[in-house]
Amino acid sequence: MLELRHVTKKFGNNTVLHDINLKVHNGEVVVIIGPSGSGKSTLIRHMNLLEQPTSGKVLFQDKIISGSISKKAQQRVHENIGMVFQHFDLFPHFTVRQNISYAPRVVKHLSKSQTDRQSTELLKEMDLENKADAYPDQLSGGQQQRIAIIRSLAMNPKVMLFDEPTSALDPEMVEEVLKSMKKLAKSGMTMVVVTHEMGFAQEVGSRVVFVDRGHILEQGTPDEIFHHAKHERTKNFISKILYT
Amino acid sequence: MFSNYSFITEYWPLFMHGLVTTIELAVISIVLGLLLGIALAVMKMSKSNLLSLIAKTYIGFIRNTPLLVQIYIVYIGLPQLLGFSVNDFVTGIVALTLYSGAYIAEIIRSGIQSLPVGQTEAAESLGIPSYRILLNIILPQAFKNILPALGNQLIGNVKDSSLVSVLGITDIMFAAQTVRGSTALGLEPMIIASALYLVICLILNQILALFERRMRHDA
Numbered sequence: 001m002l003e004l005r006h007v008t009k010k011f012g013n014n015t016v017l018h019d020i021n022l023k024v025h026n027g028e029v030v031v032i033i034g035p036s037g038s039g040k041s042t043l044i045r046h047m048n049l050l051e052q053p054t055s056g057k058v059l060f061q062d063k064i065i066s067g068s069i070s071k072k073a074q075q076r077v078h079e080n081i082g083m084v085f086q087h088f089d090l091f092p093h094f095t096v097r098q099n100i101s102y103a104p105r106v107v108k109h110l111s112k113s114q115t116d117r118q119s120t121e122l123l124k125e126m127d128l129e130n131k132a133d134a135y136p137d138q139l140s141g142g143q144q145q146r147i148a149i150i151r152s153l154a155m156n157p158k159v160m161l162f163d164e165p166t167s168a169l170d171p172e173m174v175e176e177v178l179k180s181m182k183k184l185a186k187s188g189m190t191m192v193v194v195t196h197e198m199g200f201a202q203e204v205g206s207r208v209v210f211v212d213r214g215h216i217l218e219q220g221t222p223d224e225i226f227h228h229a230k231h232e233r234t235k236n237f238i239s240k241i242l243y244t
Numbered sequence: 245m246f247s248n249y250s251f252i253t254e255y256w257p258l259f260m261h262g263l264v265t266t267i268e269l270a271v272i273s274i275v276l277g278l279l280l281g282i283a284l285a286v287m288k289m290s291k292s293n294l295l296s297l298i299a300k301t302y303i304g305f306i307r308n309t310p311l312l313v314q315i316y317i318v319y320i321g322l323p324q325l326l327g328f329s330v331n332d333f334v335t336g337i338v339a340l341t342l343y344s345g346a347y348i349a350e351i352i353r354s355g356i357q358s359l360p361v362g363q364t365e366a367a368e369s370l371g372i373p374s375y376r377i378l379l380n381i382i383l384p385q386a387f388k389n390i391l392p393a394l395g396n397q398l399i400g401n402v403k404d405s406s407l408v409s410v411l412g413i414t415d416i417m418f419a420a421q422t423v424r425g426s427t428a429l430g431l432e433p434m435i436i437a438s439a440l441y442l443v444i445c446l447i448l449n450q451i452l453a454l455f456e457r458r459m460r461h462d463a
């Protein structure tokens with residue numbers, strides 16, 4: 001469904017990704033782990049046009065989406081691939097409902113009654129229906145991140161990308177966000193998740209990818225990577241996130 | 245020696261007319277300057293090197309040449325450019341708009357750049373078209389941050405507008421000059437003029453402070 005083919009990325013002289021090959025299949029939950037600065041964000045941002053490869057290709061549903069593609073092709077990517085960021089990035093001057101409904105309204109041209117119905121439904125599923133008229137700064141971090149997930153889901157994407165969705169949260173709020181993500185994974189959503197939450201990876205991850213200094217050093221099932229890693233660097237990293 | 249203010253009764257209507265003209269000049273030029281400033285800020289930040297260079301050059305020219313020179317350039321150049329004569333008030337508006345637009349562009353640019361880049365990225369990843377990202381996501385947030393600076397620019401426009409009296413626009417300054425010419429009084433009409441400018445600017449300051457407080461409560 002999503003594919004990076006020989007992707008190399010340089011910022012100036014700094015090569016951040018080296019010849020990355022990664023395929024994400026329909027219904028898979030791919031978990032990306034790796035040390036800070038290893039290129040995880042840069043990698044995932046290639047999947048929805050926020051970064052362009054210096055060389056190599058990015059494909060979505062077997063069509064090339066990297067390089068200069070038409071506005072229509074870009075639109076197809078944005079409508080089908082949602083992204084949730086570390087810092088939520090809700091629109092602070094919009095209410096929760098406006099945050100959720102704005103893109104469906106202006107991109108998909110849904111009517112107000114359609115988006116109202118949709119946002120109510122999504123909020124109910126997340127137990128946030130009483131927050132529809134609140135502004136983001138009146139919500140906890142965990143609530144904001146769940147609203148950000150809903151905002152992406154409102155576009156009916158086929159793939160959801162998450163870049164460290166819980167790492168800016170207070171510890172007591174991590175679980176509620178992970179719970180929503182697990183629910184989404186179990187509903188069959190294709191997901192790519194940069195996270196160090198091993199519980200999440202163990203429970204719903206189809207595959208864990210270890211990124212190190214811009215290379216995919218190894219990948220495998222959660223069990224293979226967490227308990228039977230082949231590389232010393234992987235083992236070191238895993239033991240670090242396990243015991244800190 | 246500063247006691248001869250009997251001219252006021254005769255010239256009061258002229259000063260009041262000047263007051264209205266000054267306010268019109270400042271308000272119209274700040275509104276148009278805002279539109280120009282938005283366009284220039286967007287150009288300067290655009291990916292197109294050409295657009296960015298045009299905006300940079302323009303802003304650099306305005307900020308590094310005296311307003312009075314710019315007023316004369318517009319006064320002489322505008323009719324040549326258009327091929328017909330332009331009324332003085334319009335000339336004054338154009339000059340003040342071109343001038344304040346460059347400063348407002350810099351205000352807006354810093355307001356936009358102070359926002360987290362995640363706002364644009366989140367909006368892009370939802371497929372929101374870029375003009376809507378600018379108009380509905382970025383600018384409303386930027387305006388909240390730059391309102392004080394825009395207020396100062398409005399006050400600046402009130403004061404700077406005094407220069408366009410050289411074109412014969414009947415603003416406060418023009419009224420003062422007229423009185424000077426026809427009564428042989430020196431300082432007194434200028435004192436009246438400065439009092440009128442002072443009153444406008446102090447009232448504007450109050451209104452702006454009120455606005456800011458309101459905005460902060462809304463947030």
Ligand SMILES: Nc1ncnc2c1ncn2[C@@H]1O[C@H](COP(=O)(O)OP(=O)(O)O)[C@@H](O)[C@H]1O
Pocket residue numbers: 011016034035036037038039040041042043
């Ligand atoms: N826009 C950018 N410009 C220059 N360097 C960047 C940019 N984005 C990321 N980098 C660099 O790329 C490297 C990888 O960053 P990133 O992908 O954010 O890593 P991670 O998400 O794994 O922490 C870092 O050295 C970072 O400084």
Ligand SMILES: [Mg+2]
Pocket residue numbers: 040041042163164
């Ligand atoms: Mg990162």
